Amino acid sequence: MTMRMNPVRRFAVIAGLMMCVAVASSPDGMAQRTKATDDQTQPASVAPRDVRSRNFLLHTDLxxxxAQDLLERLETMLRLxxxxxxxxxxKTIECYVVKDLKNWSPNAFEPVGLASLQNKVGVTRTNxxxxxxxxxxxxxxxAYANRGTPQHxxxxxxxxxxxxxxxxxxxxxxxxxxxxxWKEGDASVNCSKGVVRYIHSSSPKTLNAIVNSDEVTGDSWQNYAWRWALCHLLANNPNYRQRFRPLGLAMLTGQRASFNGTYGSMAEEISFEYLFFLEHFDIGYRADLVFWDWKxxxxxxxxxxxxxxxxxSKAGWQASRCRVKAGTKYEYSAAGxxxxxxxxxxxxxxxAEDGNGRLLGAIFDRGEYKLGEPFELGAYGTFTAESDGDLVLRCRDDWHRINDGNAGKMSVQIKLEGSGDPLPDPRDNVRG
Ligand SMILES: [Zn+2]
Structure with a gap:
């Protein structure tokens, strides 16, 4: 005899509906066009019928x-x-993908599906x-046939x-x-421009608000943007990525696992790097290259x-190993x-003349997790520390363009000003 358990009680998490409005409502979700949609020789929508690929069955009026373009993108995503x-x-993933509801009989969908299609969003029901x-x-x-909604x-x-x-x-x-x-073999940020604009124009949502809230699914594409940003960071940043996949698998397979259990001891570090990511990310940003050196x-x-x-040059802020004191003057020399x-x-x-490639400094307060305003250094000179903390250094470049051919490094020396021999000016060799 087999027992049939009440799925709502036994699997409350997934027996519910997953309402999804993220991509469909984001400001430029509609603006991205595929090669196929630019083809004017076919009508935008046709009578609904079934189209298939290896893993998908689409009922669609695309x-x-x-329809073929979508199937290819779905198969690629599924492989990844x-x-x-x-x-x-x-098993086959069955999808209703609707371009124009007028092509369909309202009886074609169960009520929850119809409701979300009328709102031009998507929903997944799992029993x-x-x-x-x-x-x-x-x-x-x-799924309404917005780019992104069927994949999501x-x-x-x-x-x-x-x-x-x-x-x-x-x-x-x-x-x-x-x-x-997701793009194969590419860790760079690849979200929509609307998500970038939204996050940059909002006051950041805290880690705690994302992970420990009572928010409900389908709330808003804005909330989806914060969740995506956190997952993107944790999946790519070398400080956290090794723990992220096992955490996800444990949560998916019903083991006792949680964000707090896995990352609780690093919450302040993650919070700092998360806020840093939100402030500086853009299309092309590499969270696997820009990360904090906590060690x-x-x-x-x-x-x-x-x-x-x-x-x-191909990294974000890096440790100089030098702790500085407010009001103290230091000499530096950067060769390379x-x-x-x-x-x-x-x-x-x-x-260079446009300012890129210049050596920059900033002072990090490890106790408060606060990064001070960046200041210009260069190949040779002195600076006076404005606060106590760890000196961090970087090569000036746009934060999302660190992977476009950045190469080379500087060997930097720092010492108290006026004690012992002066540091060599590395430019002397070059100028001869
Ligand atoms: Zn969703």
Whole structure:
């Protein structure tokens, strides 16, 4: 005899509906066009029929070109996410993808699907039956044919059918957005411009508000943007990424796991890097290259002792190993050449005429997790510290253009001003 458990009680997380408005409502969700939609030889929509690919069954009124284009994008995305989670897709993912509701009989959809299509958003319904410690899950996607919505919903359907769960809201929606934006072998930010504009014009939502809130799914595309940003950071930043995939898998497979359990001891570090990401990210930003060095220790230069470090142009703020004191004057000398994009000339730490390539400094208060205003350094000179803290250094470049051919490094020396021999001016060698 088999027991059929009430799926709402047993699997409350996923037996509910996953309403999704993220991409459909974002300001430029409609503006991105595919090759296929630019083809004027086909009508935008046709009579609904079934089209299939290896893993997907679409009931859709998209024209043949658009339907094929969508299937290819869905298959690519599914390959990427199933590789990431290490579980092949088990069964066909069934999707209603609607271009124009006028092409359809209202009876074609169950009420919840119709309601979300009328709002031009998407919803995924997953039913789970439990048999002993086995489960059988079936998902159906209803997605308005905005670019991004079918992909987002298909991530929920894959998780629902594969794991019987989609995880807590912040993870479920953040990862569905990531799946939607995922490009193979490319860790750069690839969200819509509307998401960038929205986040940059908003006061940031705290980590706690995202992870520990009672928010409900389908709340707003704005909330989806914050969840995506957090998932993107945790999945890519080398300080956190090793723990992120196991945490996600544990939450998807019903083990006892939570954000607080995994990252609780690093909450302040994550919060700092999250706010930093929100402030500086844009399309092309590399969270795997721009990350904070929490490990390198700093010390104060004493008497004539120099502190040395190596600073790369292809990175964000880096540890100088030097702790500075407010009001104290220091000498520095930066030897080497670097460039800030593929075609840029090699320059010294004074940088190019446009200011890029110049060595910059800032003072980080480790106790308060506060980064001071950046100030200009260069190849050679002195500076007076405005506050106590760890000196961090970087090569000036746009934060989202650190991967466009940046190369080279500086060997930097720092010491107290006026004690011992002066540091060498590295430009003397060059100028001869
Ligand atoms: Zn969703």
């Amino acid at each position: 024209n043949d070109n658009d 996410i199933s590789t990431y989670w290490g579980q092949p897709n088990r 789970v039956r439990v048999l002993g410690n086995q489960f059988d899950a079936n998902s159906i996607v209803y 919903e298909a991530v929920h359907a894959y998780c629902g059918q594969t794991f019987g769960r989609t995880g807590p809201l912040w993870y479920s929606e953040g990862m569905a957005e990531m799946g939607n934006y 390198t220790k700093s010390s104060e230069p004493r008497s004539s002792r120099k502190i040395t470090c190596s600073i790369q 050449k670097w460039q800030v994009d593929e075609s840029a000339e090699l320059v010294d730490a004074d940088g």
